[in-house]
Amino acid sequence: MAAQSHGVTQDTAVSTGRVTRALIYLLLLLFALFYLLPLYVMGINSVKPLAEITGGNMMALPEVWTLEPWRSAWSTAQIGVEPTGLKPYFLNSILMVAPAVAISTIVGALNGYVLTKWRFRGDTWVFGLMLFSCFIPFQIVLIPMAVVLGTLGLAGSVPGLILVHVVYGIGFTTLYFRNYYAAFPTELVRAAQIDGAGFFQIFWRILLPVSGPIAVVSVIWQFTNIWNDFLFGASFGGTSQPMTVALNNLVQSSTGVKEYNVHFAGAILAALPTLFVYIVAGRYFVRGLMAGSVKG
Amino acid sequence: MAFLDIRNVTKSYGTVQVLHSVDIAVQEGEFLVLVGPSGCGKSTLLNMIAGLEGITGGEIAIKGRVVNGVHPSKRNIAMVFQSYALYPNMTVGQNMTFGLEMHGVPKPERDRALADVAKLLQIDHLLDRKPGQLSGGQRQRVAMGRALVRNPDVFLFDEPLSNLDAKLRVDMRTEIKKLHQKLKTTIVYVTHDQIEAMTLSTRIAVMNKGHVQQLGTPKEIYDTPASVYVATFMGSPAMNIIPARVEVHHGVLHARITDSEGRPQLLRLSQGNLAAGRDILLGIRPEAITDPEGADRTSRNIVSLRNRVTVTEPAGADTFVTMTLGGRDAIARMRADASVAAGQDFDFAVNMDKAVAFDPATETRIAP
Ligand SMILES: Nc1ncnc2c1ncn2[C@@H]1O[C@H](COP(=O)(O)OP(=O)(O)O)[C@@H](O)[C@H]1O
Numbered sequence: 001m002a003a004q005s006h007g008v009t010q011d012t013a014v015s016t017g018r019v020t021r022a023l024i025y026l027l028l029l030l031f032a033l034f035y036l037l038p039l040y041v042m043g044i045n046s047v048k049p050l051a052e053i054t055g056g057n058m059m060a061l062p063e064v065w066t067l068e069p070w071r072s073a074w075s076t077a078q079i080g081v082e083p084t085g086l087k088p089y090f091l092n093s094i095l096m097v098a099p100a101v102a103i104s105t106i107v108g109a110l111n112g113y114v115l116t117k118w119r120f121r122g123d124t125w126v127f128g129l130m131l132f133s134c135f136i137p138f139q140i141v142l143i144p145m146a147v148v149l150g151t152l153g154l155a156g157s158v159p160g161l162i163l164v165h166v167v168y169g170i171g172f173t174t175l176y177f178r179n180y181y182a183a184f185p186t187e188l189v190r191a192a193q194i195d196g197a198g199f200f201q202i203f204w205r206i207l208l209p210v211s212g213p214i215a216v217v218s219v220i221w222q223f224t225n226i227w228n229d230f231l232f233g234a235s236f237g238g239t240s241q242p243m244t245v246a247l248n249n250l251v252q253s254s255t256g257v258k259e260y261n262v263h264f265a266g267a268i269l270a271a272l273p274t275l276f277v278y279i280v281a282g283r284y285f286v287r288g289l290m291a292g293s294v295k296g
Numbered sequence: 297m298a299f300l301d302i303r304n305v306t307k308s309y310g311t312v313q314v315l316h317s318v319d320i321a322v323q324e325g326e327f328l329v330l331v332g333p334s335g336c337g338k339s340t341l342l343n344m345i346a347g348l349e350g351i352t353g354g355e356i357a358i359k360g361r362v363v364n365g366v367h368p369s370k371r372n373i374a375m376v377f378q379s380y381a382l383y384p385n386m387t388v389g390q391n392m393t394f395g396l397e398m399h400g401v402p403k404p405e406r407d408r409a410l411a412d413v414a415k416l417l418q419i420d421h422l423l424d425r426k427p428g429q430l431s432g433g434q435r436q437r438v439a440m441g442r443a444l445v446r447n448p449d450v451f452l453f454d455e456p457l458s459n460l461d462a463k464l465r466v467d468m469r470t471e472i473k474k475l476h477q478k479l480k481t482t483i484v485y486v487t488h489d490q491i492e493a494m495t496l497s498t499r500i501a502v503m504n505k506g507h508v509q510q511l512g513t514p515k516e517i518y519d520t521p522a523s524v525y526v527a528t529f530m531g532s533p534a535m536n537i538i539p540a541r542v543e544v545h546h547g548v549l550h551a552r553i554t555d556s557e558g559r560p561q562l563l564r565l566s567q568g569n570l571a572a573g574r575d576i577l578l579g580i581r582p583e584a585i586t587d588p589e590g591a592d593r594t595s596r597n598i599v600s601l602r603n604r605v606t607v608t609e610p611a612g613a614d615t616f617v618t619m620t621l622g623g624r625d626a627i628a629r630m631r632a633d634a635s636v637a638a639g640q641d642f643d644f645a646v647n648m649d650k651a652v653a654f655d656p657a658t659e660t661r662i663a664p
């Protein structure tokens with residue numbers, strides 16, 4: 001071999017490195033393709049006429065390209081008994097998700113702030129109980145929650161769903177923010193107190209501006225969970241059902257032919273917002289905002 | 297009435313008492329240093345003056361007003377923290393004027409105060425930077441600037457130099473002293489570094505385990521330490537503490553000690569108020585044991601002491617010599633070119649004017 005004839009071991013190291021790297025990339029590529037396969041199948045079948053799918057050719061590209069399944073899924077498909085498409089349910093989901101994510105994140109941030117910087121007797125117990133709430137399965141809270149919503153007169157409405165998701169999510173958001181703020185130097189809060197800043201001014205001017213990374217984590221987590229939730233939506237949605245429940249109704253409808261192309265389009269529509277949040281928010285997932293606050 | 301009055305102040309966390317009746321009166325323009333080992337309660341006391349910690353017992357008054365329970369921002373104090381505690385998301389300028397903004401000072405006035413202080417501390421060119429873009433020394437200046445801008449009655453410093461490297465620490469020390477001489481503000485300064493305490497202060501409070509062991513000028517603390525603890529904490533190398541017995545020879549009081557070989561040696565005492573026959577701990581600073589040529593010419597009582605040298609440590613400006621006195625290691629500070637070698641006998645000159653005597657049981661000073 002060339003490397004041996006030169007007697008330079010580093011040459012060998014470099015060439016094996018190159019081969020190894022090529023292998024790794026190849027393997028990664030294969031995995032990526034494998035993971036993308038379902039999206040590919042959904043994508044191409046959502047732009048095919050139904051006949052091509054029932055003809056048995058799931059993997060092939062469409063012979064005739066059409067956006068009709070998307071139009072149908074969005075605005076005309078039969079959901080339950082009404083031919084409304086997914087549009088109204090999509091709006092329900094948005095109206096539910098946006099406030100629920102915002103409120104649970106803000107409350108979580110405030111909880112984290114109080115639990116780390118305004119400690120009080122028994123605060124570790126409070127935190128422990130909130131942590132405990134993260135381990136309670138959805139199913140257990142269904143009946144008590146139904147009672148609460150009924151008492152408040154919020155059953156079957158979007159505000160009711162918002163309340164459910166905020167309550168269920170606060171345990172997680174509090175955990176995130178508490179752990180993040182625990183590492184935040186308390187001396188900064190003390191300095192701000194001496195400077196004359198109050199409870200909310202310290203939160204707003206000192207802590208929140210450096211909370212970007214953890215806020216993004218909280219938003220991604222809450223958005224994904226709330227958007228993808230089916231059980232609470234099906235149980236408490238009433239006439240304001242979210243996207244997931246509508247998608248289920250679309251796919252599971254027992255009347256007429258199964259329009260697979262419309263189902264695929266609907267499923268992608270249901271997944272798009274979470275994808276969007278990952279792509280947009282992920283870019284703000286920047287570390288090192290704390291650099292330079294204390295010694296260095 | 298003092299400018300800052302700490303009257304019989306105590307602090308407990310639950311059942312643990314961390315400060316025991318502290319009494320300190322600070323006059324206007326004084327530079328008071330609280331010094332003591334880590335965990336002795338210095339920061340706690342400072343935080344109580346600042347209002348960041350509650351006062352368990354006693355009173356703190358600033359300019360005649362009792363401030364127990366008054367919010368930190370309403371005490372007209374400013375604090376420089378060990379970590380600097382600069383707000384990471386704000387520029388240097390915003391950091392420095394945040395307090396003024398919170399106190400409702402109008403923008404033009406804030407800008408004027410900022411410009412003055414920035415010029416004083418030579419940080420004008422840094423005002424638009426974020427703390428993350430500054431060096432340690434620059435952050436230190438900004439932290440001081442943030443305190444100065446407020447023009448407070450009392451400045452509180454909590455180990456402000458301990459995060460700097462050795463060289464910068466000495467420079468900043470001088471700078472703080474200059475600043476104090478120029479502005480003549482009242483400062484309470486916490487440090488565990490006895491050299492900082494000696495060089496900066498007009499008065500020092502030496503603390504240990506929540507007690508103020510001694511309060512006095514640097515000279516008082518150094519020359520007449522109240523206890524063995526203060527004597528050995530202040531000064532480097534520490535004061536030599538030598539077990540001795542007071543004896544009368546030819547009508548004069550002497551301290552009888554043993555040398556490296558265990559032979560008795562007599563050191564004539566300058567202090568007359570000690571009872572003959574009693575045991576004492578004799579405190580002699582390293583610089584009071586020298587080679588004869590390096591002895592203090594103004595002293596009236598230089599005693600010659602021949603003793604075996606254990607170790608010599610040349611340190612550039614001085615040479616430190618270790619020997620055994622009274623069965624313990626003792627250190628002498630010689631001129632750099634004193635001809636002294638380990639394992640040999642040497643004639644030391646002991647300046648007994650500077651010696652102090654402690655009670656062996658209570659370890660408090662009994663003479664002078
Ligand atoms: N929040 C607290 N709870 C209980 N003990 C505390 C608290 N803060 C400080 N202490 C104790 O009080 C003592 C003094 O602490 P501190 O004032 O920080 O010491 P120093 O600044 O002199 O190093 C220490 O023993 C410390 O453990």
Ligand SMILES: [Mg+2]
Pocket residue numbers: 338339340
């Ligand atoms: Mg401290």
